[in-house]
Amino acid sequence: MCLAVPGKIIDIYGQEPMEKMAKVDFGGIIKEINISFIPEAKTGDYCIVHTGFALSLLDEEEAKKVFEEFDSLNKDNLI
Amino acid sequence: MKYLDEYRSAPAVKKLAGLINQTTKSEWKIMEICGGQTHSIVKNGIEEIITDKIKLVHGPGCPVCVTPAEKIDAAVEIALRPGVIFCSYGDMLRVPGRKKDLLSAKALGADVRIIYSPLDALKIAEENPDKEIVFFAIGFETTAPANAASVFQAHSKNIKNFSIISSHFLVPPAIKFILESGINTVNGFLAAGHVCTIMGTEDYEKISVNYKVPVVITGFEPVDILTGIYNCVRLLENNQPKVENSYSRVVRQEGNIRAKKLMFYIFETSDMYWRGIGLIKNSGLALKEKFSAFDAEKKFNVEIRYETNSDALHKCISGLIMQGLKKPSECEHFGTLCTPEHPLGPTMVSSEGACSAYFKYKKINFNN
Numbered sequence: 001m002c003l004a005v006p007g008k009i010i011d012i013y014g015q016e017p018m019e020k021m022a023k024v025d026f027g028g029i030i031k032e033i034n035i036s037f038i039p040e041a042k043t044g045d046y047c048i049v050h051t052g053f054a055l056s057l058l059d060e061e062e063a064k065k066v067f068e069e070f071d072s073l074n075k076d077n078l079i
Numbered sequence: 080m081k082y083l084d085e086y087r088s089a090p091a092v093k094k095l096a097g098l099i100n101q102t103t104k105s106e107w108k109i110m111e112i113c114g115g116q117t118h119s120i121v122k123n124g125i126e127e128i129i130t131d132k133i134k135l136v137h138g139p140g141c142p143v144c145v146t147p148a149e150k151i152d153a154a155v156e157i158a159l160r161p162g163v164i165f166c167s168y169g170d171m172l173r174v175p176g177r178k179k180d181l182l183s184a185k186a187l188g189a190d191v192r193i194i195y196s197p198l199d200a201l202k203i204a205e206e207n208p209d210k211e212i213v214f215f216a217i218g219f220e221t222t223a224p225a226n227a228a229s230v231f232q233a234h235s236k237n238i239k240n241f242s243i244i245s246s247h248f249l250v251p252p253a254i255k256f257i258l259e260s261g262i263n264t265v266n267g268f269l270a271a272g273h274v275c276t277i278m279g280t281e282d283y284e285k286i287s288v289n290y291k292v293p294v295v296i297t298g299f300e301p302v303d304i305l306t307g308i309y310n311c312v313r314l315l316e317n318n319q320p321k322v323e324n325s326y327s328r329v330v331r332q333e334g335n336i337r338a339k340k341l342m343f344y345i346f347e348t349s350d351m352y353w354r355g356i357g358l359i360k361n362s363g364l365a366l367k368e369k370f371s372a373f374d375a376e377k378k379f380n381v382e383i384r385y386e387t388n389s390d391a392l393h394k395c396i397s398g399l400i401m402q403g404l405k406k407p408s409e410c411e412h413f414g415t416l417c418t419p420e421h422p423l424g425p426t427m428v429s430s431e432g433a434c435s436a437y438f439k440y441k442k443i444n445f446n447n
């Protein structure tokens with residue numbers, strides 16, 4: 001029920017408050033999503049979507065981190 | 080798909096499992112709170128690839144499972160009233176109340192519709208001014224802001240033929256309930272990533288300090304879950320009861336302030352019954368007085384009276400499962416009297432319930 005999936009914002013339209021909308025691309029499937037909870041979103045950003053609403057912007061720097069941590073553990077021969 | 084596939088990568092999963100196995104010295108019981116995580120853990124066989132020193136138990140984080148049977152009875156009753164279009168997330172339709180589920184109400188002629196977003200229900204309301212649209216607003220903190228947005232828009236656009244049945248649950252009171260039960264055996268928690276996306280980390284920091292228990296916030300994909308388990312074990316082995324955020328690509332410390340604000344503009348905390356568990360103080364969300372015109376229970380004059388748990392009649396142990404005290408395979412009805420087609424208790428009703436996930440994916444060894 002609490003699943004939310006990442007998608008890429010390709011177009012932003014609509015007005016605040018609570019009716020700011022975006023077209024979001026989920027691997028080829030385009031949906032209209034309410035982005036009022038993330039008004040700072042820009043075209044090209046990735047966001048996390050649940051029941052038609054974007055809950056959060058995906059931080060691309062942080063997304064890399066977990067794999068970088070892997071690599072450093074690897075170098076130390078820990079894994 | 081970007082930001083999905085890499086978190087399912089088999090080499091990464093293997094490496095992480097190895098890391099967990101190297102780090103684990105003692106026996107630990109770790110509870111994932113969220114049903115979405117339970118589903119992913121069982122589906123991906125996570126427990127099978129890590130050391131059996133770690134026991135994973137499954138928390139109460141599935142709103143479909145814990146919505147009380149009495150609320151479903153009320154939903155069925157309202158759905159059957161003439162002139163009502165009843166809107167619900169799909170997962171709720173097959174969940175039995177004490178007598179019926181919404182699907183059988185539909186078979187009896189009720190206009191029950193599955194929606195993807197609460198805004199769909201609002202649209203149906205605008206398109207059908209001569210009907211009453213009732214939305215079954217279930218969810219944890221993840222979904223509550225979206226549900227609140229539907230009431231906010233109905234209010235601001237003066238849509239009068241729209242109302243909701245509020246069945247919202249808050250996670251931190253449930254964790255405290257488990258920790259204070261006196262019989263708790265859980266050593267560490269994996270907190271639900273998307274609940275924290277909205278709420279932030281503050282409540283969990285308090286829990287971890289007050290109860291001296293590590294809490295690791297994480298996501299839903301195998302790499303996320305294993306990273307969460309690894310960090311939780313590391314904190315447990317080093318005796319560091321604190322909060323760590325293993326889902327920092329999505330969760331910020333402060334959560335989503337706008338979403339939280341809207342949620343508490345529309346709702347206030349209230350006591351709530353959790354199916355299989357019972358009453359937990361301040362663990363729910365009810366519409367504020369200002370928005371009571373959107374309260375379907377008031378509009379249709381249905382009074383809900385909670386009784387002793389009717390699921391208990393079947394010797395269903397879902398309450399113990401959701402507190403981490405038992406596993407689904409320990410239930411005498413599992414897979415025999417109780418199946419997803421004929422669920423006897425809450426953890427079998429939704430695909431995110433622990434019993435249902437075990438039934439679908441787990442190879443159970445019936446000899447032990």
Ligand code: SF4
Nearest residue numbers: 395396410417424434
């Ligand atoms: S298998 Fe069925 S009866 Fe047993 S605990 Fe799970 S839901 Fe309850």
